[in-house]
Every structure is written in C-alpha cells, then in structure tokens.
Amino acid sequence: MRYAWTLLRMSIGSAFARPIAALSAMLLMATNNFLFFITFVIYFRNFTSLKGWVREDLALLIGVCCWAFGLAVFLAGGFRDLATTIGSGGLDPYLGRPRHPLPALLFSQSIPSGLGDMGSALVFWTVLSHRGWADLPMLLLVGTLGAVVVAATATLLQCLAFWMPNSGLLSEELFQMFMMVAYYPEHPFGFAVRFVLLTVFPAGFVAMMPVEAVRDGDPRKLVACAMAALAYAGLAGWVFERGLRRYTSGSRIIELR
Amino acid sequence: MAAIRTDNLTKSFRVRQPEPADGALLRRLLRRAPAIDLLAVQDLSLQIEPSERVAFIGPNGAGKSTSLKMLTGILVPTSGHAEVAGFVPWRDRGKLARHIGIVFGQRSQLWWQLPVRASLDLLGQIYDVDRTVLRQRMARLIDGFEIGAFIDRPVAQLSLGQRLRCEIVGALIHAPSILLLDEPTIGLDVTSKALLRDHLDGLSRDSGTTVLLTSHDTGDIERICERVIVIDHGSLLMDLPIAQLKRDFLRRRTVTLVTAQETPELRIDGVAAVAVEPYRLTLSVDTTVVPIEKVVATALERLTIRDLSVENPPLEDVIKAIYRGETADPRASKGPAGATQL
Amino acid sequence: MQLSSNSSALRAFARIGWRRAAAEPLATAARGGLNVLALGIFWAFWRATPLAELRRPELTPERLIWYLAVTEWIVFSTGIPYREIEDDIRSGALATNLTRPIDYARACCAQWCGGIAFRLPIFALVGFVAALGLSGTVPIDPAMLLAGLASVLLALAILHLCHLMIGLATIWTGSAAPLHWIWQKGLFVLGGLIIPLSLYPAPFRRFAENSPFAAMLSAPASLALDPSPGHAIAVLRLQLIWLIVLAGMAWLTDRAAIARFLERGT
Numbered sequence: 001m002r003y004a005w006t007l008l009r010m011s012i013g014s015a016f017a018r019p020i021a022a023l024s025a026m027l028l029m030a031t032n033n034f035l036f037f038i039t040f041v042i043y044f045r046n047f048t049s050l051k052g053w054v055r056e057d058l059a060l061l062i063g064v065c066c067w068a069f070g071l072a073v074f075l076a077g078g079f080r081d082l083a084t085t086i087g088s089g090g091l092d093p094y095l096g097r098p099r100h101p102l103p104a105l106l107f108s109q110s111i112p113s114g115l116g117d118m119g120s121a122l123v124f125w126t127v128l129s130h131r132g133w134a135d136l137p138m139l140l141l142v143g144t145l146g147a148v149v150v151a152a153t154a155t156l157l158q159c160l161a162f163w164m165p166n167s168g169l170l171s172e173e174l175f176q177m178f179m180m181v182a183y184y185p186e187h188p189f190g191f192a193v194r195f196v197l198l199t200v201f202p203a204g205f206v207a208m209m210p211v212e213a214v215r216d217g218d219p220r221k222l223v224a225c226a227m228a229a230l231a232y233a234g235l236a237g238w239v240f241e242r243g244l245r246r247y248t249s250g251s252r253i254i255e256l257r
Numbered sequence: 258m259a260a261i262r263t264d265n266l267t268k269s270f271r272v273r274q275p276e277p278a279d280g281a282l283l284r285r286l287l288r289r290a291p292a293i294d295l296l297a298v299q300d301l302s303l304q305i306e307p308s309e310r311v312a313f314i315g316p317n318g319a320g321k322s323t324s325l326k327m328l329t330g331i332l333v334p335t336s337g338h339a340e341v342a343g344f345v346p347w348r349d350r351g352k353l354a355r356h357i358g359i360v361f362g363q364r365s366q367l368w369w370q371l372p373v374r375a376s377l378d379l380l381g382q383i384y385d386v387d388r389t390v391l392r393q394r395m396a397r398l399i400d401g402f403e404i405g406a407f408i409d410r411p412v413a414q415l416s417l418g419q420r421l422r423c424e425i426v427g428a429l430i431h432a433p434s435i436l437l438l439d440e441p442t443i444g445l446d447v448t449s450k451a452l453l454r455d456h457l458d459g460l461s462r463d464s465g466t467t468v469l470l471t472s473h474d475t476g477d478i479e480r481i482c483e484r485v486i487v488i489d490h491g492s493l494l495m496d497l498p499i500a501q502l503k504r505d506f507l508r509r510r511t512v513t514l515v516t517a518q519e520t521p522e523l524r525i526d527g528v529a530a531v532a533v534e535p536y537r538l539t540l541s542v543d544t545t546v547v548p549i550e551k552v553v554a555t556a557l558e559r560l561t562i563r564d565l566s567v568e569n570p571p572l573e574d575v576i577k578a579i580y581r582g583e584t585a586d587p588r589a590s591k592g593p594a595g596a597t598q599l
Numbered sequence: 600m601q602l603s604s605n606s607s608a609l610r611a612f613a614r615i616g617w618r619r620a621a622a623e624p625l626a627t628a629a630r631g632g633l634n635v636l637a638l639g640i641f642w643a644f645w646r647a648t649p650l651a652e653l654r655r656p657e658l659t660p661e662r663l664i665w666y667l668a669v670t671e672w673i674v675f676s677t678g679i680p681y682r683e684i685e686d687d688i689r690s691g692a693l694a695t696n697l698t699r700p701i702d703y704a705r706a707c708c709a710q711w712c713g714g715i716a717f718r719l720p721i722f723a724l725v726g727f728v729a730a731l732g733l734s735g736t737v738p739i740d741p742a743m744l745l746a747g748l749a750s751v752l753l754a755l756a757i758l759h760l761c762h763l764m765i766g767l768a769t770i771w772t773g774s775a776a777p778l779h780w781i782w783q784k785g786l787f788v789l790g791g792l793i794i795p796l797s798l799y800p801a802p803f804r805r806f807a808e809n810s811p812f813a814a815m816l817s818a819p820a821s822l823a824l825d826p827s828p829g830h831a832i833a834v835l836r837l838q839l840i841w842l843i844v845l846a847g848m849a850w851l852t853d854r855a856a857i858a859r860f861l862e863r864g865t
Contacts, residue, residue: 021773028777035784039793043648046798051647113777166623173629177636189643270863323864331694332864347861354700366695368615370622379615382608383701 003099007107008075015110022112029116030123033066036183037128053185056129060214063124064139064207065183068146070117076151077111078104082158083168091247102240106151135214142210142222145229149205152232153178155240162243182206202232258343260435260467261305261328266337268298268323268491297323299491300337307434310461310468312482312499320491321471325439328469329359342434355384358428362440365420366427367412373423374408377430384431391430398426402456418449422456429460436460438470442477454480475569478502487579495579510549511568512540517561525555536563608701609709616713627718631725634675638726641667641793642733653798657824661734663795668730669820670792673751675726676718677758680711684766685775693860704763704853711759719755738823746831750819753838758815760845767856791817795824814841 016022037059044055073080082105085091094101125131125139157174160167181203189197197204205228213221272295298320305311315321326332328339330346330353339346342356359366367376381391399405402422407415415423421441428436438457442450458481461468470481478485478499485502487495511531514521521538523530527546532539542552549567556562570578620627645660684707687693696703731737739747765782769775786792790812796804807813818834 025777028781032780032784035781035788038788042794042799042803045800047648047650047652049649050644164625167625169623169626170629173626173633177629177633180633180637181640184640184644189640326694326864329698331697331861333861350697351700354698357698359695359698361695364691364695370619371615375615379608379611382605382611383699385605385608385700 004103004107007104008110011077011107011110012074015112025111025113026116026119029070029113030120033062033117033120033124037062037124050185057211057215058185059124059128060131061185061207061211062183063121063129064143064146064210065179066117066124067121067140067143068150068182068206069179070114070121071144071147072114072150072154073111074114074118075110075147076106077109077114078106079151079154079158080111081109082106082155083161083171086158086161086243086247087165087168091244095244101244102155102237106155131214138214138222142213142225145225146206146210148229149202149232150179150182152229152236153202155236156232159236159239159243162246177201178203179206182208198228202228205229205232258307259304259340260307260309261303261339261341261469263301263303263324263328263339264337266298266301266324266327266334266339267296268320268327268332268334270295270297297491298327298334298488301488301491301493303486303493303496305467305469307467308461308465309484310458310482311470312478312485313469313471313488314473314478314485315488315494317473319489321488322439323491324488325437325469325471329353329357329437355431356433357435357437358431358433360421360424360428360436360438360441362421362438362443365412365424367420367423369413370411372409372411373404373415376412376423377427380427380430386431394430394432395426398429401459402426403452416449418445418453421445421449421453425453425456425460429466432464433466435467435469438468438472440472441470442472442474450474450476451480457481508543508545509570510542510544511570512542512549512552512556513564513566513568514538514540514556514560514562515564517563521560523552523556523559525552528552605701609705612706612709613713613716616710616715617717618713619710620714620717627721630675631722634671634722634725635729637671638664638668638729638733655797658795658798661736662738662824664734665730665736665738665823666795666820667793668726669747669751669823670790670816672719672722672726673754673758673816673819674792675722676715676755677762678714678718679762679779680707680714680759681762681766681775681779683707683710684763685769688766688769688860689773697857697860703857704767704849707763707766708759711762715755715759719751738826740826743822743826743828743831746828746835747819747822747826750822750831750834750838753835753842754815754819757811757838757842757845760842760849761811761815763849764845764852767852770856770859786812786815789813790815791820795821797821797824811841811845814838 040055040058040062043050044058048054050058085105091101091105094104097104121143125136126133131139154175157171157178158168160171164170178201181197181201185208194204198209205225209221209228210225212218213225271292301320301324313321313324323332327334328341328346330341330348330350333347341353344353344356346353366380367373368379377395378391381388381395386394399408402425404419404422404426407419412420412423425436425438425441441457442453445453454477457468457470460466461481468481470477472478482499484496484498486493512528514523515537517536519535520533521536522533523538523540525547527543529541529543530538531541540552542549553565553567556565642660642664645663648660650658650660650663687696693703696706761782765775765779768778772778789807789810791799791807796807796813796817799807807817814837818837822831822834
C-alpha cells in the first residue's frame with residue numbers, strides 16, 4: 001500500500017508540475033462534459049421521457065460515467081500508454097525491479113483532466129439530477145467501483161499488445177467503443193444486448209448497473225457492481241501475467257505481418 | 258562567394274524561470290515567474306569556403322544547434338546577418354532548401370513505416386529531381402553508402418547505423434552543395450562510426466560538397482574534417498585547422514592498464530601516472546614525446562596485461578584547455594587556413 | 600518564399616496518407632465496429648423515443664438513423680488528424696519539415712486527402728449497410744446522390760481546415776488536446792451529430808444553423824431528412840461560404856504559427 005501511495009504521490013505531483021496547464025485541462029474537461037449533456041437537454045425539451053427515464057436520470061448516469069472515467073485516469077492513467085510500452089520493449093526497466101510491474105505502470109501517470117471529470121460528476125449529481133447530499137456516499141461508492149471496471153477493461157484491451165504488434169490504435173478504438181456504450185442509456189436495449197454489456201463488454205457495470213442500484217435502492221445490484229469490479233480487476237491482472245510470459249524485450253524493430 | 262558566411266549572428270531567447278516543483282502550489286499559481294534573456298549565440302562571425310569540411314564543436318549548451326538552426330532558416334536570429342549558398346536563410350528558406358542537405362542524428366527525416374526506397378522517392382519528388390536523374394543518383398548513392406541490402410525494408414526495422422546511412426542518402430538525393438550534419442554518429446558502435454566516416458570523407462572529396470558537422474566525438478572530427486570551429490557559451494572561441502588542434506590540444510592520450518601485478522609501474526619519458534590502484538594503472542601519455550604504440554609495446558613487455566584501453570581526452574577537457582590557453586605554439590594569424598584565438 | 604508547387608510531390612504525400620490509413624486494418628475494422636455499434640444504440644434510442652409527440656412526419660426512426668449514418672460517416676472518415684501536427688511540433692519533426700521546399704500545411708492536407716480516399720468508401724459501405732439493415736429503407740433520392748457526395752466532401756474539407764488550425768495551436772499551447780475536446784463537443788452539439796438541428800429550441804437553432812459546425816455535420820446529413828433540390832442548393836451555398844472563411848483563417852493561423860516557431864525555435 002505504501003508503495004502504491006508513493007507511486008500515486010509522484011505521478012500526481014508530476015501532473016501538477018505545471019499547475020496552469022493542469023487547471024486548464026480540468027476546466028476544459030468539465031466544460032466538455034456539460035456540452036455533451038446539452039444534447040440530452042435538447043432531447044428532453046422535445047420528449048417527456050425515454051422509456052421511463054427523464055433528464056435527471058440521464059444526468060445521474062453521465063455523472064457516474066464521469067466519476068468512473070475521471071477517477072480511473074487521474075489515479076491509473078498509465079493504462080493509456082501500456083500498449084506502446086509493451087510494443088517498444090519498455091517493460092524491461094520495470095521487470096528489473098523487485099516489485100510487480102503492473103502497479104508502477106498504471107500509477108505512473110496521473111492525468112489532471114480526470115479531476116475535471118470528477119468535479120463535473122458532483123455537479124451532475126447534486127444539481128442536474130437533483131439528488132440529495134445523502135445519496136452522495138452511495139454515488140461515490142458505485143462510481144469508484146465503475147472506475148475499477150474502467151481501468152481493468154482498459155488494461156485488458158491494452159494487453160492485446162502482448163499478442164498483437166502495433167495494436168495500440170486498435171486498443172484505443174475498442175476503449176472508445178466501451179466508453180461510448182457506457183455513456184448512453186442502455187435500458188431501451190433488448191435482453192441479448194444487455195447480457196453482452198454485463199459480461200463480455202462490461203460497459204453496463206460502469207454506469208447502467210450502478211445507476212439502477214442507486215435509483216432502485218436495490219442492494220443486490222450494488223453487490224453485483226462490487227463483484228464485477230473485483231472480477232474484472234482480477235481478470236486484468238491474470239491476462240497481464242499471461243502476457244508477461246510471452247513478452248520478449250528488446251529492440252524497436254516492428255514485426256512484419 | 259563563401260558557401261557559408263555569418264556576421265555577428267546573435268540569438269537570445271526570452272524565458273521564464275519556473276518555480277521549483279516542490280514549491281507551494283498556490284505560490285506557483287499566483288506568482289508569474291520573472292522572464293530572463295538567455296543568450297544562446299553571441300556575435301558569431303565565420304566564413305566557410307566551398308568544398309571545405311568543417312567541424313563545429315563545443316560542449317553541451319554551447320550554441321551549436323541554435324547556430325545550425327539559424328543557418329538552415331528554421332530560426333530567426335535576434336540580430337546579425339548570414340548567407341548560406343548566397344541566400345539569407347530565414348528569408349529564403351524555400352530557395353535555400355534546394356541547396357542544402359541536413360542530417361539530424363537524433364531525429365529522422367525519413368518516413369518511419371515506409372520502406373527506405375519509398376522515402377527516397379518521395380524526397381526526390383519534394384525536391385523536384387528529374388526522374389531519370391533521380392534513378393541514376395539513387396543507384397549511385399545506394400551503392401556508395403552500401404544500403405542496397407535493406408533499401409526495401411521499413412525504416413523502423415533498421416539498426417541505428419543503417420538508418421543514419423539512409424538519412425545521409427536522403428539528404429543527398431537532390432545533390433546539395435552544402436551538407437549540414439548534427440551529431441550524425443551519436444549512438445553508433447565503433448564499426449558503424451568508422452563506416453559512416455569513410456563514406457562522408459569519400460563523398461566530400463569526390464563531389465566537392467561543403468560539409469559542416471557538429472559532433473562530440475573527436476574521432477568524427479579527425480577523420481572527416483580539415484578545420485574546426487570551437488564555440489562555447491554562444492561565442493566563437495577558436496577557428497583553426499585540424500592539424501593544429503591535434504598538435505596543440507589532442508597531444509595527450511589516456512592509457513588504462515589492467516594487470517596481473519598488484520602494484521603495476523611503468524616509467525617512460527613523456528608518460529605520467531594519473532592513478533595507481535591494485536592491478537590497475539592509468540597513464541597520461543604526451544604523444545609529442547612518445548608515440549602510443551611504444552607505450553603499449555613497453556607495457557606488454559614489462560607487465561602482464563589483462564586489459565588495455567586508449568582514450569582521447571574528452572572534448573570538454575579540450576575546450577577547457579582552449580579556455581586556459583594551454584597551447585604549445587599559439588599563433589596570431591586569422592582566417593580559415595590559420596588559427597584564430599579569441 | 601519560393602516553395603515547390605510540384606503537384607507530383609503533393610500527390611506523393613497523398614499516396615503516403617493512403618498507405619498510412621491502409622496500414623492499420625484492425626484499427627479501421629474496430630472503428631467500423633464502433634460505427635455499427637453507435638447506429639445500433641441510436642436505432643434502439645429513436646425507436647424508444649415518442650417521436651409521434653412532435654407531429655413531424657419527416658422525423659421517423661428510419662430517417663433519423665440515416666441522418667446519423669451520414670454524420671457518423673463524416674466523423675469516422677476524418678479521424679483525429681490534428682494529432683499528427685501536434686506530434687510533429689512536440690517531437691521537433693516540424694523543424695525537419697520546414698527545411699524542405701514544400702509548404703508544411705499543404706503537405707499535411709495532401710496526406711489527409713490520401714487518408715480520406717481510403718476511409719471514405721469503407722465507412723460509407725459500413726454505415727449505409729448498417730443503416731439499411733436496421734431501418735429496412737433507403738430514404739435517399741438517387742437524383743440527389745451527387746449533391747450529397749459534394750456536400751460530404753465539402754464538410755470534410757471544412758473539418759480538416761479546423762484540424763489544421765487546432766494542430767497548429769500546439770505551438771502556442773503545448774498541447775492541442777483540450778482545445779480539441781471543446782471543439783469536438785461544439786461540433787457534436789452545434790453540428791447536430793445525433794439530434795437534427797430542427798429539434799433545437801428556436802434561438803439556439805438559428806445560432807447553430809449559421810455556425811461552421813452545421814456546415815460540417817448537420818447540413819450534409821439534413822439531405823437525408825429533406826432531399827429536395829432547393830434544400831441541397833442552400834446546404835452547398837452555406838458550406839462554400841464557410842469553406843472560404845475557414846480557408847482564410849487557416850492560412851492566417853499557419854503564417855502566425857510558423858512565424859512564432861521560427862522566432863522561438865519551439
């Protein structure tokens with residue numbers, strides 16, 4: 001824990017070494033989120049509800065997504081460069097240390113715009129979705145569990161680089177797909193699609209299931225979120241280990257395919 | 258007309274000194290750091306004639322890269338004048354581009370994912386080289402720089418030495434009259450360096466290309482260049498022929514011997530012991546008094562040698578020596594053929 | 600400054616752009632999958648929406664999904680080209696490019712043309728097959744296909760001029776990503792990526808319709824809602840005006856950015 005805390009302190013310190021740039025990134029990301037929400041404001045000016053969901057429910061969902069994504073990139077932003085590090089043989093220095101490489105890789109980068117996401121999440125929850133402060137601990141909990149799912153899924157996608165050279169762009173596109181699905185309400189979908197979103201492509205555990213847990217006050221859904229977070233974190237760690245065994249370090253020569 | 262001429266070329270940068278990273282966040286946010294003027298190059302005046310091969314050396318931060326950027330037109334000076342191939346670089350960058358070739362050792366100008374041949378083709382088209390002339394020239398350069406074996410491989414797959422040879426071919430595809438090389442042998446092993454130096458030396462002699470080279474490696478300077486310009490803290494320190502640099506400043510070599518004897522000793526005229534450690538002896542050899550070969554032969558005769566190395570003095574030491582005025586025979590004459598000591 | 604007007608050099612850059620786009624088949628496939636996924640999500644979205652409340656017969660789920668198919672076609676064919684310029688500036692490769700006798704901005708645009716030539720037909724095929732598969736209809740008037748294609752090409756040209764300016768902004772800001780986020784969200788909202796501008800509240804709609812963002816997304820996509828010749832002419836006119844304005848702005852930005860780079864060296 002002390003090691004993880006040291007890593008986090010260093011990466012957050014680096015992120016704020018240029019405080020003006022960090023603050024700008026935070027403010028711009030928050031603005032980015034509110035601009036995105038305008039689409040739904042316009043939608044609900046024209047329509048009363050979307051299969052029982054109103055504007056405030058969308059605000060709740062987007063707030064949970066923002067918190068989950070923001071927390072993940074602020075604390076574990078290193079997942080974004082994992083494929084590049086693997087592909088270029090950059091794991092070597094980490095493997096030479098007496099610590100598991102994954103925490104160092106994930107906590108090596110803190111992205112300040114994540115705080116903008118988290119700040120906008122608070123506004124979405126307390127102002128735009130009219131939730132009381134009493135709901136805040138629960139929202140923080142489900143959002144944090146969502147962050148674990150985000151970081152784990154991103155790590156899984158980036159680990160493709162162990163098996164496929166030059167997969168960085170592919171991993172990024174798949175992650176964009178994942179986040180896109182998470183940001184939109186999924187309850188209009190049929191059972192088959194929802195099943196996929198709760199298993200193979202766990203976007204449902206980032207926001208949909210957490211929001212339902214808060215909306216419905218159903219403790220089973222909260223437990224499901226917690227178990228999903230643990231399961232995907234474990235899966236990401238296991239896949240990384242398998243990838244490490246395959247890993248061959250060294251030159252920047254890119255394999256011809 | 259000189260190939261390259263500068264008159265009192267000066268460049269200063271206005272920078273802000275940032276607060277220490279461990280300083281209070283609030284202080285860093287609220288207080289704007291003071292701006293200072295950083296003088297990178299000061300009153301640089303030099304002249305290089307066509308076909309000359311000149312080394313442009315100095316310690317890190319001396320102003321070499323800044324000077325080179327001004328000569329290529331990608332940096333506008335604060336004051337002063339320069340002409341390269343008859344053009345003012347920062348005003349006539351486009352016209353000048355057709356007369357100069359540039360190689361940055363640490364940065365590639367080729368297209369990383371493409372085969373070398375495709376990069377060279379593209380460069381030929383960028384420089385409007387006639388297709389027939391391009392084909393002939395490429396064949397000659399590929400042969401001359403021995404890159405035929407990997408011409409169809411992506412640049413990303415090449416070793417550093419292979420890539421640098423391709424970079425030089427790329428810089429020559431439009432037959433420039435002036436070739437500027439910024440640390441072309443950095444990171445190369447001994448064999449690759451020797452190969453590249455041979456090629457550059459041959460190129461200049463055969464085609465009369467003016468070469469201006471920056472490097473920290475005195476081996477590059479000795480092998481390729483006939484004249485050296487020394488710059489430090491943005492100012493010209495010295496401008497003299499290589500022969501004189503060698504005679505005056507590179508006369509000492511360091512020889513390190515690892516021996517079977519616990520307290521090795523070697524007494525020869527012109528040789529001084531710099532460090533004596535168990536099984537290890539470091540010597541400073543004045544090559545004007547005794548040649549290196551004789552020292553090595555004597556050491557092999559008198560001692561049981563496990564390992565041996567011969568090193569040139571680091572360039573920083575040469576510069577420091579120049580600063581201290583440590584010359585055997587200082588001259589007062591000026592101009593490219595003589596020595597200019599400032 | 601005499602630079603190469605050699606069209607063969609620009610064509611060569613376009614070929615490079617095509618090759619680079621074609622060199623990442625899996626990423627292109629993933630992006631195609633993202634395209635199909637988005638259409639699927641919004642097909643469910645529009646079918647769950649009580650569109651009848653609007654009393655506007657042209658706004659059916661079928662037409663709205665085709666509207667989205669066109670906006671997504673434009674967005675996916677574009678990618679994020681500003682990052683190439685950002686990378687060149689941050690890595691110092693811009694200096695290398697400036698030593699060549701070819702205008703940097705023109706070379707970038709030529710490369711992007713090559714990339715578009717590769718992506719445009721692929722995402723047209725993916726998007727339109729998906730939209731046809733979901734909706735079972737094709738609301739496009741074949742007579743308007745040429746106008747539609749011209750409108751999409753104009754939209755792409757305007758988009759890339761914006762990317763050029765955003766990328767060059769790195770010279771001042773050090774990172775163009777935050778600017779891009781805001782611009783992109785502006786594009787999605789004011790450009791009507793998902794919801795046609797005709798559904799926006801009145802004053803906001805007028806503002807959006809006259810913005811350059813509408814010329815990039817909503818205007819060409821609106822031909823799926825209203826394929827009449829009169830509307831097509833209005834759309835093309837709007838786009839031409841914005842193309843000229845943004846071309847001028849891009850030229851000024853390029854000059855200012857290069858001048859700053861030459862002055863400061865970074």
